[in-house]
Amino acid sequence: MTHHQVELTVNGSKVSMQVEPRQSLADALRSQLGLTGTHLGCEHGVCGACTIIVDGEPVRGCLMLGVQAEGAEVLTVEGVSPSEGLSPIQEALREHHGLQCGFCTPGMVMALHHLFTITPSPSEDEINEAISGQLCRCTGYQGIVSAAKAVAQKQRENRSHDTTVNGKENSCRSA
Amino acid sequence: MKPAPFEYHAPRTVEAALDLLESEGPDARVIAGGQSLVPMLALRLARPEALIDLNRIPELSGIRKEGSTIHIGAMTRQAHALASSLVFEQLPLLHYGLEHVGHPPTRARGTIGGSLSHADPAAETPAVMLAYQARMVLRSKQGERVIPAEEFTFGTFETALEEGEILTEIRVDARPEEGTSLVELSRRRGDFAMASAAARMSLAEDGTCASAHLIIGAVAPVPLRFDAVTDALKGRTITESLVREAVELMDLDQFEFDNVDISLAYRRKIGPVLAERALLQAFNRAEGLRK
Ligand code: FES
Ligand code: FES
Numbered sequence: 001m002t003h004h005q006v007e008l009t010v011n012g013s014k015v016s017m018q019v020e021p022r023q024s025l026a027d028a029l030r031s032q033l034g035l036t037g038t039h040l041g042c043e044h045g046v047c048g049a050c051t052i053i054v055d056g057e058p059v060r061g062c063l064m065l066g067v068q069a070e071g072a073e074v075l076t077v078e079g080v081s082p083s084e085g086l087s088p089i090q091e092a093l094r095e096h097h098g099l100q101c102g103f104c105t106p107g108m109v110m111a112l113h114h115l116f117t118i119t120p121s122p123s124e125d126e127i128n129e130a131i132s133g134q135l136c137r138c139t140g141y142q143g144i145v146s147a148a149k150a151v152a153q154k155q156r157e158n159r160s161h162d163t164t165v166n167g168k169e170n171s172c173r174s175a
Numbered sequence: 176m177k178p179a180p181f182e183y184h185a186p187r188t189v190e191a192a193l194d195l196l197e198s199e200g201p202d203a204r205v206i207a208g209g210q211s212l213v214p215m216l217a218l219r220l221a222r223p224e225a226l227i228d229l230n231r232i233p234e235l236s237g238i239r240k241e242g243s244t245i246h247i248g249a250m251t252r253q254a255h256a257l258a259s260s261l262v263f264e265q266l267p268l269l270h271y272g273l274e275h276v277g278h279p280p281t282r283a284r285g286t287i288g289g290s291l292s293h294a295d296p297a298a299e300t301p302a303v304m305l306a307y308q309a310r311m312v313l314r315s316k317q318g319e320r321v322i323p324a325e326e327f328t329f330g331t332f333e334t335a336l337e338e339g340e341i342l343t344e345i346r347v348d349a350r351p352e353e354g355t356s357l358v359e360l361s362r363r364r365g366d367f368a369m370a371s372a373a374a375r376m377s378l379a380e381d382g383t384c385a386s387a388h389l390i391i392g393a394v395a396p397v398p399l400r401f402d403a404v405t406d407a408l409k410g411r412t413i414t415e416s417l418v419r420e421a422v423e424l425m426d427l428d429q430f431e432f433d434n435v436d437i438s439l440a441y442r443r444k445i446g447p448v449l450a451e452r453a454l455l456q457a458f459n460r461a462e463g464l465r466k
Contacts, residue, residue: 001180020176021183021226022216027176043177044214048280057254057283063213064284067183068230111280132364133278 004067010035011079019066026050026061028069029076037077039106041135048134051107052076058114060133077106080113088154089113092147100138107134112148120159121152178216182225189234189343192227193316196339199225205341206230207250207289210281235288235343238262247345249288254279256287266347267460268306268355268375272299275357278365288342294328296432297367299357301328302392304345305400306373311335312344321346331396353377354461356453359393360445368393369437372449374457376413378465384408387457389450394442395431404450413458422447422454 007016010033017032024043029035029052041049043062050061053075080087086094089112099105108131115122115130122130127148136144184199186192196203202224206212215221229235235250238259245265247256256262257273276282276290276299290300291311304311304324311327313320316339327335336342359371371392379385387405392398407421425447433439 002182004183020180022178022180023176024213044217045210045281046214048278051280058280059283060210060280062217063209063281065183065209065213065226067185068209068228070185114279128364130279133280 006067006070008069008071009073011074011076017066021065021067023066024050024062025054025064025066025069025074026052028066029061029074032066035076035078037081037106039103041103046135047104047107048111049104049107051110051134053110053114058111075110075113077109080109087113089116089147089151092150092154093144096147096150097143098139098147099136099143104134104136104138108136108144112151115148116151116155121156122148124149127152177219178213179219179222181216181223183228184225185228185231187231189232189314189341192229192232192341193314193339195225195227196341197316199227201338203227205292207292208252208285209289210277210285211289211293211295229341236286240265240349243349245347245349247287247347249291249342249344250286251288253277253282253285253287253290257282265349265351266307267350267353268357268373269300269303269347271355271357272303272373275299275359275361275365275368275371281365287345291327291345292334292336292342294330294332294334295367296331296396296398297371297393299359299368299371299373299392302371302373302390302398303357304347305398306375306388306390307347307350310346311342312346313337313340314343315340319343325400328397333396350375350377352464354457354459354464356456356460358449358452358456360449370394370442370445370449372446372453373398374450374453376408376454376457376461378458378461379410382462382465383410383412384458387454389454391425391430391446391450393432394446395429399429401425401450404454408454413455415455418451418454418458422450425450 003018019028026038039049041047045063052061204223206226206228236248238247263270309324310321353375355375357373359368361368373390375388377385387408389401389404390398403424404421427443
């Protein structure tokens, strides 16, 4: 079987990895690049633990092959975590008991990261939809949803603060 | 890593993909979005010798309108079609169907053509395409043929695709004037349906039903059409009681699936209920368009 050399960008850095075609992208990130933040639960598309962002879209890292990532821009949980401390999403998950064993957490963080990138202050429905593909066997989801709502609330406050600082009203923003 | 080993090819054109399909022979498989095939590889339900990846072929994706026909490239992502205003305005049933397909991360990779070619009986896209009487464009080294949706899907995971052939495009007549609805029952959001109902309805000047279509999915190897129900609605003023009477005309003997967890009897119970909901919602949306 032929191995393939794949060039891609991961968390902003250009990297090259040698993969077997049957290796999933999540598998390759973990074993070839040592980025073990991305978890593999089921390895067949059911649990969402492996969720990463590829070219701006959330995808299941176990349902993409490493070879398919040639030229792609990949963002993993390592890429959204500050070098020290926690990101606002991670902080909120801790604050609101959004994790217990933590196995689903990297996938949750990435799904929420994508949600907050495209929808700065999402509704509860939008939060539910965004994490609908992420299974958590511990928390019962309430804590995760509360965490996401808290982040949304903070973003709203920050933005209305921005508006007053700028001294102008912006109805689109506050909508 | 769970799949058995295979070789991998990423052609850049349909021509190159067809050449590979021929040279690699019957043990090669085409991969589209991979949201069904990769799990099958992982579970070793599929053990191809080689994968021919269609993801690098730009000519296979995109949605465009030509005259009154919408052309959907087979590799168009489900997420893209779901977000498309062209789809929402011209083929609303496809939009409503896609809302039920998986989750944001699976729709970001999953494709319209991949779902059709996989032909899972519980999938929404085959039911939608049947409801729209879409045409499937199949290409092989021998050329191109176009077949109607009802001849494309003919069994559980079975389609009219022959060896060496690829589904390249789906053509659907634009239907901006209709009310549509797709409702289903599933255990969890985004999960496969236990039964689904897809309905289209257009209204005449006087507000009576001019035309309607009803398709029930996930209850038999292929989605089922129930013309007896919609025939009973044509030319009539739609009311809840009329729709309730009409769905009684469903021939429930056509339902086949009987599983340990979801019995045939249960499917026969929910089928007419979903049909009624879909037809009424389609009617309400059609009314909304007239205002
Ligand atoms: S590991 Fe990818 S969905 Fe479970
Ligand atoms: S915290 Fe254990 S699976 Fe979610």
